[in-house]
Amino acid sequence: MIDPKLIRDNLDLIQKILKLRNMEGVVDVSALRATNEKRRGLIMQIDQMREKRNRVSKEIGILKSKKEDASHLLAEMEGVSDTIKTAENELADINAQFDEMALSLPNILDESVPPGRDENDNVVVRTWGAKPSFSFTPRPHYEIGVQHDILDFERGVKLAGTRFYVYRGLAARLERAIINFMLDLHTREHGYTEIFGPFIVNDDSMIGTGQYPKFKDEYYRIERDGLSLIPTAEVPLTNLYRDEIIDGEKLPLYVTMQSSCFRREAGSAGKDTRGLIRVHQFQKVELVKFVEPETSMEELEKLTANAEEVLKRLNLHYRVVLLCSGDTSASSAKTYDIEVWMPGLERYVEISSCSNFLDYQARRARIRYRKAKGERPALVHTLNGSGLAAGRTLAAVMENYQREDGTFNIPDVLRPYMER
RNA sequence: GGAGAGGUGACCGAGAGGCCGAAGGUAACGGUUUGCUAAACCGUCGCACCUCAAAAGGGUGCCGGGGGUUCGAAUCCCCCCCUCUCCGCCA
Numbered sequence: 001m002i003d004p005k006l007i008r009d010n011l012d013l014i015q016k017i018l019k020l021r022n023m024e025g026v027v028d029v030s031a032l033r034a035t036n037e038k039r040r041g042l043i044m045q046i047d048q049m050r051e052k053r054n055r056v057s058k059e060i061g062i063l064k065s066k067k068e069d070a071s072h073l074l075a076e077m078e079g080v081s082d083t084i085k086t087a088e089n090e091l092a093d094i095n096a097q098f099d100e101m102a103l104s105l106p107n108i109l110d111e112s113v114p115p116g117r118d119e120n121d122n123v124v125v126r127t128w129g130a131k132p133s134f135s136f137t138p139r140p141h142y143e144i145g146v147q148h149d150i151l152d153f154e155r156g157v158k159l160a161g162t163r164f165y166v167y168r169g170l171a172a173r174l175e176r177a178i179i180n181f182m183l184d185l186h187t188r189e190h191g192y193t194e195i196f197g198p199f200i201v202n203d204d205s206m207i208g209t210g211q212y213p214k215f216k217d218e219y220y221r222i223e224r225d226g227l228s229l230i231p232t233a234e235v236p237l238t239n240l241y242r243d244e245i246i247d248g249e250k251l252p253l254y255v256t257m258q259s260s261c262f263r264r265e266a267g268s269a270g271k272d273t274r275g276l277i278r279v280h281q282f283q284k285v286e287l288v289k290f291v292e293p294e295t296s297m298e299e300l301e302k303l304t305a306n307a308e309e310v311l312k313r314l315n316l317h318y319r320v321v322l323l324c325s326g327d328t329s330a331s332s333a334k335t336y337d338i339e340v341w342m343p344g345l346e347r348y349v350e351i352s353s354c355s356n357f358l359d360y361q362a363r364r365a366r367i368r369y370r371k372a373k374g375e376r377p378a379l380v381h382t383l384n385g386s387g388l389a390a391g392r393t394l395a396a397v398m399e400n401y402q403r404e405d406g407t408f409n410i411p412d413v414l415r416p417y418m419e420r
Numbered sequence: 421g422g423a424g425a426g427g428u429g430a431c432c433g434a435g436a437g438g439c440c441g442a443a444g445g446u447a448a449c450g451g452u453u454u455g456c457u458a459a460a461c462c463g464u465c466g467c468a469c470c471u472c473a474a475a476a477g478g479g480u481g482c483c484g485g486g487g488g489u490u491c492g493a494a495u496c497c498c499c500c501c502c503u504c505u506c507c508g509c510c511a
Contacts (some may be wrong), residue, residue: 057492061438
């Protein structure tokens with residue numbers, strides 16, 4: 001959620017952001033402002049009535065303790081509480097309306113984000129390495145995997161349905177190696193603390209990071225228990241400090257967690273129907289940072305570099321793309337996507353998305369910090385990025401390291417993790 | 421899942437319808453005293469919202485969450501959540 005003060009003081013900015021994000025129709029800004037005004041007026045009325053109730057009730061108490069007559073005051077108070085209750089109910093309705101609108105407002109955008117409609121307007125900011133050359137026509141990972149019986153899509157479908165898969169033998173082991181390699185890199189060299197937490201979370205957590213209420217259809221929710229399968233470890237990691245005030249000396253705080261991620265992929269029918277690129281369950285190592293506001297843009301660069309380092313060590317060619325305004329997710333102020341080259345698919349595939357959320361998530365989740373003793377708590381800035389998506393990394397290794405006979409090499413950095 | 425106990429400020433802990441945002445203590449911060457350390461003493465010591473150009477000030481809300489009773493609720497009633505102990509079940 002953005003600073004609600006902007007709704008009163010800088011509606012122009014909000015309108016400008018909505019336009020840049022192609023979200024002009026999504027929120028009725030004038031209705032939002034009107035609701036906010038109504039809300040403020042009602043709060044004032046209610047507070048005044050409550051003040052009267054408190055004051056008179058106190059007088060009644062004093063009179064009664066002196067055994068004096070309080071009947072005139074009691075008569076005066078008749079019906080006051082009912083009036084307050086009615087107004088409170090009205091306020092609750094208006095607050096709910098306001099919250100719904102305010103929560104669906106996207107984050108502001110950083111000035112460095114290029115304006116644009118969709119992914120075609122994204123800007124490649126750097127590339128690393130080069131496309132590998134082959135003396136034969138490289139094949140996609142799913143062909144290689146099926147040929148060697150290490151990727152089994154048919155049985156995935158049998159067990160759970162379309163967009164599920166089974167790893168057998170080498171694929172299972174290699175993905176485990178990839179995850180361990182990434183966790184070790186981030187914890188030993190990049191300063192992250194390894195966390196392991198729930199893959200199933202409550203609604204407060206999903207709201208805190210921005211998945212709910214707006215994008216509810218995209219996630220698996222266990223209605224009976226009011227819990228949801230996490231679409232990314234960003235949710236448990238960022239919500240670690242929900243409703244807390246972090247000691248300023250502890251910042252910046254870096255955490256990482258590997259998890260399975262569950263996504264309904266609603267609305268992506270027909271896209272990437274083969275292979276490991278778009279599936280309902282995949283594994284990922286996530287990076288999350290809690291930082292002081294002044295440092296967050298700099299921290300985004302470092303976070304992105306942390307994710308890139310994985311690809312460098314795997315010697316996989318990639319490019320970093322700065323998302324344009326229209327392609328940046330609603331809760332992010334600035335996002336870099338890292339796209340790895342897939343020679344079999346003959347295209348770049350997103351393997352990490354690194355974002356600075358400023359105080360957008362922190363406000364929703366009430367994650368604050370106290371810079372020094374005696375100072376007022378302030379909202380932290382949160383960031384996250386994949387470091388990296390493990391399934392797509394497995395696919396990238398298979399495609400980039402493939403040999404003519406359909407086998408593939410294991411990258412040097414993963415070999416220690418494959419020894420038994 | 422069953423039975424019981426309990427959820428009060430950073431922490432411990434009182435409070436059982438009114439003068440309670442909440443005694444007392446610990447911790448923290450500022451000060452006085454003081455060879456040093458320590459101790460003692462005095463003071464400060466929650467969060468959010470509304471109001472205000474801002475600060476000051478004022479008002480409101482918050483004693484796990486939500487409803488109710490009442491002129492008035494941390495205190496009484498109802499529902500829910502969580503923690504602990506015992507039993508059951510289980511990787």
